[in-house]
Amino acid sequence: MDRLAALESVNRGLAAVEQWLRCGDEARAHRFLDGLVEHQTAQGLPDTDIHVAKTLSRAAVLARDAGLLEWAEQLQRDACRRNDQDPVAASGLADVLKARGELDAAEQQYRENTTRWPNDPVAANGLAEVLKARGELDAAEQQYRANMARWPNDEVARHGLANVLRKQERHPEALQLLPDPLQPVTVHELYHLHLRGMILLELGRCDEAVDAFERGLEAASMPTQQAVFRRGLVLMDLSRRDPEAAQRRLRDLPEDVPQLNVYRLHAAADQRNEAEARALRTRLNADIARMDPSVRTAFQEVEAAYCLKGTAGICEPDEQTRRVVINAEIEMEAA
Numbered sequence: 660m661d662r663l664a665a666l667e668s669v670n671r672g673l674a675a676v677e678q679w680l681r682c683g684d685e686a687r688a689h690r691f692l693d694g695l696v697e698h699q700t701a702q703g704l705p706d707t708d709i710h711v712a713k714t715l716s717r718a719a720v721l722a723r724d725a726g727l728l729e730w731a732e733q734l735q736r737d738a739c740r741r742n743d744q745d746p747v748a749a750s751g752l753a754d755v756l757k758a759r760g761e762l763d764a765a766e767q768q769y770r771e772n773t774t775r776w777p778n779d780p781v782a783a784n785g786l787a788e789v790l791k792a793r794g795e796l797d798a799a800e801q802q803y804r805a806n807m808a809r810w811p812n813d814e815v816a817r818h819g820l821a822n823v824l825r826k827q828e829r830h831p832e833a834l835q836l837l838p839d840p841l842q843p844v845t846v847h848e849l850y851h852l853h854l855r856g857m858i859l860l861e862l863g864r865c866d867e868a869v870d871a872f873e874r875g876l877e878a879a880s881m882p883t884q885q886a887v888f889r890r891g892l893v894l895m896d897l898s899r900r901d902p903e904a905a906q907r908r909l910r911d912l913p914e915d916v917p918q919l920n921v922y923r924l925h926a927a928a929d930q931r932n933e934a935e936a937r938a939l940r941t942r943l944n945a946d947i948a949r950m951d952p953s954v955r956t957a958f959q960e961v962e963a964a965y966c967l968k969g970t971a972g973i974c975e976p977d978e979q980t981r982r983v984v985i986n987a988e989i990e991m992e993a994a
Contacts, residue, residue, distance in 0.1 A: 668698075669695065672692075672695035672698075672714075673695070673718060673721065676688045676695070676718055676721055680725040681725075683915075685725075685727060689730075695714065696714060699711050709745070711741055712739075712742035712748055713738070713742075713745070713748075715738040716734070716738040716745070716747055716748040718734050719731045720751065722734060723754070723755055726916070726951075728759045728949060731755045731758075732759065735752040735755055738751070739752055746772060746775070747781075749768065749775070749776075750782050750785050753765050753768035753769045753782075753785055753789070754785060756768060757785075757792055760952045762789055765789045765792075766786070766789045766793070769785045769786040769789055770786060772785070773786055780815070780816065784803070784806055784813070784815050784816055787819055790802060791819070796826055799823045800820065800823045800824070800827070803819050803820035803823060807820060814847035814851070817836055817837075817851075818837075818850060818854060821834075822993055825857075830858055830861070834855060834858055837852075837858075838851055839852070839871075841874070843874065846884070849875055853872070853888060854993060855871050856872045856875070856888075861986070861989055865899065868891070871891075872888045872891040873888075873892070876889060889908060890912065890919075890922070893905045893908045893909055893912070893922050894922070894985070897922065897985065902930045903926075903930070905922065905925075906923075917943060917949070917950045917951075917958070918954050918991060920939055920942060920943050921943065921958050921961060921988065922988070923939050924936060924939040924940060924961050925961050928965035928967065936965070936967060936973060940967050953987075953990050953991045953994035957987040957988050957990070961984055961987075964976040964980045
């Protein structure tokens with residue numbers, strides 16, 4: 660088998676793994692990936708370990724996105740073992756550690772990566788991200804500014820710095836960093852527009868936030884990009900105390916994943932739908948081990964605000980408590 664045919668085979672195999680994960684069949688995804696790696700190894704091409712490592716690293720991203728963080732870490736560690744010269748696998752490992760909430764280990768891995776690959780902006784931005792996740796916002800800002808000075812056209816660093824400034828409540832500076840094209844075209848323009856919408860929502864400038872989310876939704880061509888803006892509009896509806904509108908939008912987001920279930924729980928609790936809220940809370944508690952820390956925090960804030968831990972029924976949160984919930988959901992989106 661030549662290299663092009665081998666690459667096409669891997670791409671088809673990983674697409675199948677992704678499909679099984681979307682269907683919730685983790686066991687079949689495991690078996691399919693094992694068979695794919697076995698087949699790739701048996702081809703006997705030069706640099707087999709390098710190519711298998713790339714396959715494992717790509718599969719780890721799929722596992723991470725499915726919330727299977729332990730498996731994702733195992734895959735990235737195997738990729739690093741097979742090719743310890745691959746900065747992509749090394750940064751992927753650090754990213755999974757961050758997603759698991761192991762921030763000390765993630766920071767150590769990113770620092771090792773920046774030492775080994777000082778010209779790699781992915782490692783440098785990853786270090787800034789984990790500093791932000793640790794709450795070390797001054798250090799994160801300093802790292803992002805250094806990254807922008809070194810790579811002036813790096814839109815990831817620009818986006819990351821704007822998000823740090825948002826968390827520092829330096830909203831005008833954050834908005835100034837983010838371009839606001841009437842018709843966004845590139846992926847980076849879309850994600851800048853999404854963060855702009857979140858900042859405007861945080862500031863209570865709801866009409867401007869809706870405009871940003873709707874422009875992004877109209878311009879986005881990929882389902883994953885569209886989903887980002889749909890979630891922004893769901894969050895806007897919830898912030899306006901319109902759970903019925905939020906639920907209508909959630910019908911366009913049918914995936915059974917913790918992030919969306921937090922919104923479904925919020926909407927159900929706002930409607931005083933006790934049965935639905937209890938069922939969603941049970942489902943979220945079953946998924947808590949695979950939640951990103953920001954998703955877990957948002958769930959816990961909704962749970963506390965509406966008294967869902969007790970048995971006395973759903974309670975009415977005051978305005979300050981509602982703001983805490985919305986801010987936690989903004990963090991869930993912008994983290």
